[in-house]
Amino acid sequence: MAPRIRLYVDQPLSPGQPVALSRDQAHYLFGVMRREIGDAVTLFNGRDGEFMSDVSERGKRAGTLRVLHQTRPLLLPPDLWLIFAPIRKARTDFIVEKATEMGAARIQPVQTEFTNAERLRQDRLQAHAIEAAEQCGGTYVPPVDAMIPLERLLDQWPDDRRLMFCDEALAGQKTGLDTAEPGQPWAILIGPEGGFSAKERDRIAAHPAACPISLGPRILRADTAAVAALTLWQSMLGDWR
Numbered sequence: 321m322a323p324r325i326r327l328y329v330d331q332p333l334s335p336g337q338p339v340a341l342s343r344d345q346a347h348y349l350f351g352v353m354r355r356e357i358g359d360a361v362t363l364f365n366g367r368d369g370e371f372m373s374d375v376s377e378r379g380k381r382a383g384t385l386r387v388l389h390q391t392r393p394l395l396l397p398p399d400l401w402l403i404f405a406p407i408r409k410a411r412t413d414f415i416v417e418k419a420t421e422m423g424a425a426r427i428q429p430v431q432t433e434f435t436n437a438e439r440l441r442q443d444r445l446q447a448h449a450i451e452a453a454e455q456c457g458g459t460y461v462p463p464v465d466a467m468i469p470l471e472r473l474l475d476q477w478p479d480d481r482r483l484m485f486c487d488e489a490l491a492g493q494k495t496g497l498d499t500a501e502p503g504q505p506w507a508i509l510i511g512p513e514g515g516f517s518a519k520e521r522d523r524i525a526a527h528p529a530a531c532p533i534s535l536g537p538r539i540l541r542a543d544t545a546a547v548a549a550l551t552l553w554q555s556m557l558g559d560w561r
Contacts, residue, residue, distance in 0.1 A: 324360075324362060325349065325353060325355070325360075325361050325362065326361075326362040326363070326364065326370075326454045326455075326457070327345060327349075327361060327362070327363055327364075327454065328363075328364060328365065328366070328450045328453060328454055328461060329345075329363055329364075329365050330365060331365060332365070332367075332368065333363055333364070333365055333368045333369075333371045333387055333390075334368070334371075334387060335371075335387055335388060335389050335390070336386070336387060337386075337387045338376065338384050338385070338386055338387075339363065339373065339384065339385040339386075339387060340382070340383075340384055341382060341383040341384065341385065343381050343382065345383075346379065346380070346381055346382050346383040347380075347381070349361065349375070349383060350378055350379070350380065350383060351380070355375055355378070356375065356378065357375050357376065357377075357378055358374055358375060359374060359375050360372060360373070360374055361373050361374065361375065361385055362391065363385065363387065364453070364458075364459050366394075366453070366459070366460050366461040367394065368390075368394060369390050369391075369392055369393040369394040369459055370390065370391045370392040370393075370459050371387050371388070371389065371390050371391060372387075372388045372389055372390075372391050373385040373386055373387045373388055374386055374388060392459060393459075394459050394460060395458070395459050395460060396425070396460055397423035397424060397425045397460060397462070397559070398423060398425065398506075398554075398557075398558045398559055399425055399504075399505040399506070400423065400424055400425050400426075400505075400506050400507065400508065400550075400553065400554075400558065401424065401425065401426040401427070401428055401481075401506070401507035401508070402415075402419045402424040402426070402427050402428070402507070402508050402510070402546065402550065403428045403429075403430055403473065403507055403508065403509045403510065404427075404428075404429060404430070404509075404510040404542065404546055405429070405430055405431070405432045405434070405435040405470075405510070405511055405512035405542070406429050406435060406436070406440055406467065406512075407436060407512065407513050407542050407543065408436065411541075411542070411543045412429075412440075412445070412543075413445070413448050414543050415510075415542070415543050415546045416445045416448045416449055416452070416464060417448055417449070417451070417452040418452075418543075418546065418547050418550070419449075419462065419546065419550065420448075420449045420452035420453055420456070420458065420461065420462055421452050421456045421458070422547070422550040422551070422554060423550070423554060423558060423559060424462050424550065425460075425462055426462055426463055426465065427445075427449065427462050427463070427464045427465065428465045428468075428473070428507075429445075429464075429465070429466075429467040429468075430467060430468060430469065430470045430473055431467055431468065431469045431470060432470050432511065432512050432516060432517070432520060433516075433517040433519070433520060434511075434512045434513065434514040434515065434516070434517060435512045436512065436513060440466075440467045442464060442465070442466050442467075445464045446463070446464045448464075449461050449462055449463075449464055470520060471523075474523065474524070474527055477527065477529055478505070479529075480504070480505055481504075481505040481506065481507055481529060482500070482504055482505070482506045482507070482529055482531055483506075483507050483509060483524070483527060483529040483530045483531060484497070484506060484507065484508045484509065484531050484533055484549065484553060485509050485524050485525065485530045485531060485532045485533065486508065486509060486510055486511070486533060486535055486545055486549050487516075487521065487524075487525070487532045487533065487534070488511065488515050488535075488539045488540075489515075489521065490532060490533065490534040491534055491535070491536065491537055491538065491539050497531065497533060497552070497553070497556050497557065500531065500556070500557055501557075502556075502557045502558075502561065504557075506553065506557065508546075508549045508550065508553060509524065510542055510545050510546045510549060511542065511545075512542060513541075513542055533549075533552075535548045535549060535552070536548070
């Protein structure tokens with residue numbers, strides 16, 4: 321049996337609709353996966369759910385799929401943002417991929433005093449989020465926003481959103497989420513390699529939305545901390561309960 325293929329397409333999806341493939345998608349389907357006319361391909365666009373389609377036109381650099389029927393409705397994640405300071409390239413990619421798989425609704429890179437990456441390829445990180453959703457069976461793709469300074473993010477913070485501040489200085493203390501109520505908008509904030517500066521830590525901890533927490537008795541690498549924090553939040557307040 322041929323392996324199942326899922327593709328993200330930035331087009332509306334409904335039964336009977338033709339979907340034109342990009343050059344890269346056509347190469348992947350026909351050059352790499354050897355799909356032929358009539359073969360099945362699963363599609364999603366992050367808005368309309370998941371649909372079954374089949375190949376109606378095939379070429380080396382182009383092709384067309386025909387949408388058949390919906391296989392799953394859109395499953396939205398909880399209203400949770402992941403905010404993190406980018407680190408080395410491969411580990412930043414890992415954070416974006418795991419945040420997508422684990423149900424973040426938005427991914428926001430921030431510039432801190434100790435952030436190593438001064439520039440970020442937003443389009444490349446968004447492509448990683450799309451690929452992660454394709455591979456994990458998701459029907460939603462979180463937007464990956466352009467990197468902004470942490471100070472500006474805090475200045476513009478929405479009144480109704482809680483902020484889970486993962487503070488390495490609290491290692492070994494209680495999680496801090498025990499009294500939180502599910503159903504609220506939240507965000508998780510992960511620091512850079514080397515942690516937040518003393519000034520940043522004071523500013524975040526004093527923010528009215530902040531809920532400082534510990535991620536256990538050991539100080540974690542930034543990419544490990546992102547996965548641990550998402551797991552903790554999802555299990556206590558998210559859709560894993």
